[in-house]
Amino acid sequence: GAGVSQSPRYKVAKRGQDVALRCDPISGHVSLFWYQQALGQGPEFLTYFQNEAQLDKSGLPSDRFFAERPEGSVSTLKIQRTQQEDSAVYLCASSVIAGGPLGSGELFFGEGSRLTVL
Amino acid sequence: KQEVTQIPAALSVPEGENLVLNCSFTDSAIYNLQWFRQDPGKGLTSLLLIQSSQREQTSGRLNASLDKSSGRSTLYIAASQPGDSATYLCAVREETSGSRLTFGEGTQLTVNP
Numbered sequence: 001g002a003g004v005s006q007s008p009r010y011k012v013a014k015r016g017q018d019v020a021l022r023c024d025p026i027s028g029h030v031s032l033f034w035y036q037q038a039l040g041q042g043p044e045f046l047t048y049f050q051n052e053a054q055l056d057k058s059g060l061p062s063d064r065f066f067a068e069r070p071e072g073s074v075s076t077l078k079i080q081r082t083q084q085e086d087s088a089v090y091l092c093a094s095s096v097i098a099g100g101p102l103g104s105g106e107l108f109f110g111e112g113s114r115l116t117v118l
Numbered sequence: 119k120q121e122v123t124q125i126p127a128a129l130s131v132p133e134g135e136n137l138v139l140n141c142s143f144t145d146s147a148i149y150n151l152q153w154f155r156q157d158p159g160k161g162l163t164s165l166l167l168i169q170s171s172q173r174e175q176t177s178g179r180l181n182a183s184l185d186k187s188s189g190r191s192t193l194y195i196a197a198s199q200p201g202d203s204a205t206y207l208c209a210v211r212e213e214t215s216g217s218r219l220t221f222g223e224g225t226q227l228t229v230n231p
Contacts (some may be wrong), residue, residue, distance in 0.1 A: 004161075031217060042122070042207055042221030043162070056218065064159060105150060105211060107219065109162040 002026075004110035006092050013082045021077045021113045023092030032075050033069055033107065035091040045093055062079045073090060082117045089114045120145045124157035124222035131148050139193040139225045146189050149193055152219065153182050153193050157206045162207065166193070198229045205209055 013019050025032050025092055027040040031050055035043035036059075045059040051072035060067070064082075069075040089112040095105055121144045132139055141151070150169045153161040165181040166175045168191070174183040181194040191208055205226045208221040 008159075033217070033219075034218075040223070042209075044222045045217075045218040045220070048217050049215075059218070093162075105217065106152065106167045107162075108164060108166055109154075111159075111161040114159075 004094055004108055005091075006110035006113050008113055009111065010056060010116075012118065014083060017082050018080045019082055019115060020079065021079075021090050021115070022075070023071065023075045023094075023110060025060055025094030026093070026108055027073075028096070029108075030072075030097050031096075031105075032069060033093045034075070034077050035089055036061075037089045037095065037112070039088075046077070046090075062087035066094070078116050079091045079115075082115075084091055084117050087115055089118045122208060122210060122220050122222035122223050124206075124208060126225060126229075127223065128226040130228040130230065133198060133200060135198050135229075136194070136196050137198055137204045137227075138205050139195070139208075141191040141193070141222055143189045143191075143220075145208050145212060145214075146186050147213040148186065149211045149213055151182075151184055151191050151208060151210050153180075153191075155181070156207060156224070157172065157174065158206045165206075195227075198227075200229045200231050202229050203227055 008058045029039045034046040037043040047067045048056040049069040066078045091112045093107040093109045125140045153165040154168045168184040179196040184191045205224040207224045208222040
């Protein structure tokens, strides 16, 4: 597609429910990132994929958070047994390559999925 | 741990003013720095990307500079317009943290007609 697409845009969950958030990156983009943005804050890194490989998941706040990208394109962020502190906007971003010394690594973001846990 | 600070947190100016947004970072070992714009309820739109070897980048009325050794970047907006009202975020990609970006908390800009 033309841009990074995320769904659902809005999700309300009762505490304890499981949720799944989907990201469809720009076609051909190798790298995919998930970020969490609390109200009034900058985004915080959660996890990073290069193709189907999850190369960095150090930002996931607990073992209730799980992300996958099985075919190297669409990714799903799953949150089990949601808590109120999980309420945030979850942003997905993609780039052609990761960057580093050989590439620009410019990131393109989707519009986010706003999760509210009651 | 890298920390990114943006000053001011909020800024309100009349239309037509030139303005400067500031970003500082504590660890100068970065690959690049990126400025984003975020409208309410929306995702982030990339404005400018400066590689660590570059000093500045320009796009239209926007100019971003980078002083890597002192850990500073500025975003200059010329002849501001009400449509520039948004939150502006800077983010750095470090040499030692792989591919993650570390973001500041943003500057909320309001340009009044």
